[in-house]
Amino acid sequence: MSAHAVLLPARTPRSAFGKLLQSETKVAWRVPLGLALGVAVPILVLVVFGLIPAMNKPAKSLGGLTYFGVYYPILIGFVIAILSLISLPTHLATYRQQGILRRMSATPVPPAWMLAAQVIINLALAVVALAILIVSATAGFGVGAPGSPGGFTVALILTIAAMFAIGLWISAVARTAGSAGAIGQLFLYPLLFFAGVWFPQERMPPVLQHISEWSPLGASVRALQDSMQGTFPSAASLLILAGWAVLFGFLAVRFFRWE
Amino acid sequence: MIGLRSPDAGVIRVMGLDPQADRDELHAIVGAQLQASALPGQLKAGEIVDLYHSFYQAAADPEEIMDALGLAGKRTSYYRSLSGGLKQRLSVALALIGNPRVAVLDEMTTGLDPQARRDTWHLIEAVRNRGVTMILVTHYMEEAERLCDRIALLDRGRIVAIDTPERLADRAGVDKRVRFVPSKTFDDRLLTCLPEVRKLEHEGQHVIITGVGELASAVILALAAAGVTATELHLDTANLEDAFVALTGRHFHDEIGRIHR
Numbered sequence: 001m002s003a004h005a006v007l008l009p010a011r012t013p014r015s016a017f018g019k020l021l022q023s024e025t026k027v028a029w030r031v032p033l034g035l036a037l038g039v040a041v042p043i044l045v046l047v048v049f050g051l052i053p054a055m056n057k058p059a060k061s062l063g064g065l066t067y068f069g070v071y072y073p074i075l076i077g078f079v080i081a082i083l084s085l086i087s088l089p090t091h092l093a094t095y096r097q098q099g100i101l102r103r104m105s106a107t108p109v110p111p112a113w114m115l116a117a118q119v120i121i122n123l124a125l126a127v128v129a130l131a132i133l134i135v136s137a138t139a140g141f142g143v144g145a146p147g148s149p150g151g152f153t154v155a156l157i158l159t160i161a162a163m164f165a166i167g168l169w170i171s172a173v174a175r176t177a178g179s180a181g182a183i184g185q186l187f188l189y190p191l192l193f194f195a196g197v198w199f200p201q202e203r204m205p206p207v208l209q210h211i212s213e214w215s216p217l218g219a220s221v222r223a224l225q226d227s228m229q230g231t232f233p234s235a236a237s238l239l240i241l242a243g244w245a246v247l248f249g250f251l252a253v254r255f256f257r258w259e
Numbered sequence: 260m261i262g263l264r265s266p267d268a269g270v271i272r273v274m275g276l277d278p279q280a281d282r283d284e285l286h287a288i289v290g291a292q293l294q295a296s297a298l299p300g301q302l303k304a305g306e307i308v309d310l311y312h313s314f315y316q317a318a319a320d321p322e323e324i325m326d327a328l329g330l331a332g333k334r335t336s337y338y339r340s341l342s343g344g345l346k347q348r349l350s351v352a353l354a355l356i357g358n359p360r361v362a363v364l365d366e367m368t369t370g371l372d373p374q375a376r377r378d379t380w381h382l383i384e385a386v387r388n389r390g391v392t393m394i395l396v397t398h399y400m401e402e403a404e405r406l407c408d409r410i411a412l413l414d415r416g417r418i419v420a421i422d423t424p425e426r427l428a429d430r431a432g433v434d435k436r437v438r439f440v441p442s443k444t445f446d447d448r449l450l451t452c453l454p455e456v457r458k459l460e461h462e463g464q465h466v467i468i469t470g471v472g473e474l475a476s477a478v479i480l481a482l483a484a485a486g487v488t489a490t491e492l493h494l495d496t497a498n499l500e501d502a503f504v505a506l507t508g509r510h511f512h513d514e515i516g517r518i519h520r
Binding site for chain 1: 287
């Protein structure tokens, strides 16, 4: 059947990925779920917190930290959590439910490109939101630059890896947009709780503090706080984050379905 | 056939390619319109066509395809706002955008109004005439009869016959039927004695004759000889629908009901 080889056009054009990324960006702009919840809301919260004078006074119960200083790493975790647990899985599960991935799998373009495009878009949203948060907190609200910039960066990257791995696993197993949203929230609220959104880790009972240490956002907030204060994050919190990333990354790859 | 499902048994080759192993090569030359698959509702029809255009090396002109399918005025309409018929036409456009050598169209005219169906048929014929192999999956026997050079009759997932539409109908050996209203009453024996006639029935003022061969002319000649004219004359030739029933031993409408349920 070698005669057919001559008739075959070369494979998928390289420009197709750029085009796919471009049209997925349009979708992300027209259904601004990630943009609204993951970017606008945290920035708004940061501004409100920054403008409340009481938030900026050191509190004894927080070991001399300001409330603003405590909430700042939590907001960073919140941004990453919304984009990875809500925005990413909802889009991908919708595409699976509506047969959009199935339709793509009948073209020369591998459906994995769609996955890649969605991850890139949500990562880009995270980078934009984090840049705005970090710059405005540092420049506008006197949080100060992280004492250990290297530690801060490593902690950020590992947090993103861990949370996006969980988000991809949800995208892998959720068959419908509805179930993706439900599973996403099932993870979101407990993880935010253990990160200290409702009350700071420092004031949790010992049992909850212990669970918090092992939860991805709890470990993340600790690592970020450490590096804000100038110490490199503890190996334990970084390893915990890496562990979540590896575990859920493996589960996502293992269970991913296109239909 | 396009590698979305793996075979239970046997070997399948499309243009010499194995749909499972040579998926990428195959998808570059096969266009598919799938049932139960959608597109992102927040993209515009033109954007979707452009996107799929970028997936293929030797793609067709997007403008030309959209024109041919009557989608030219819908370039800036969001996919979610398109009617069922327009969505259907867009999915046919996407199946053809890659300039495929083989196009698989799964129930492409389901949900189209008669005008849109005819337009789609014209397009299918035009593409077929350019040398593209078209594989249509359809429940509409008139569509298969009109468009297909060869028909594979499927019954519960198995092929019961493959042939040209005419020969399928012949093979089924279905009787012909003539139906008319006589201008005046006549003795039934005038017709039942004809060799072509097998059965004569009355239904109100209608007479229904079932038989074989040149049934219509034999009946009309015999009537004329007796001074009777046949008005409201209606002639049923054996068609694919009859062939389906004859070859599967079941009623076509039962089949439709089963699939749509």
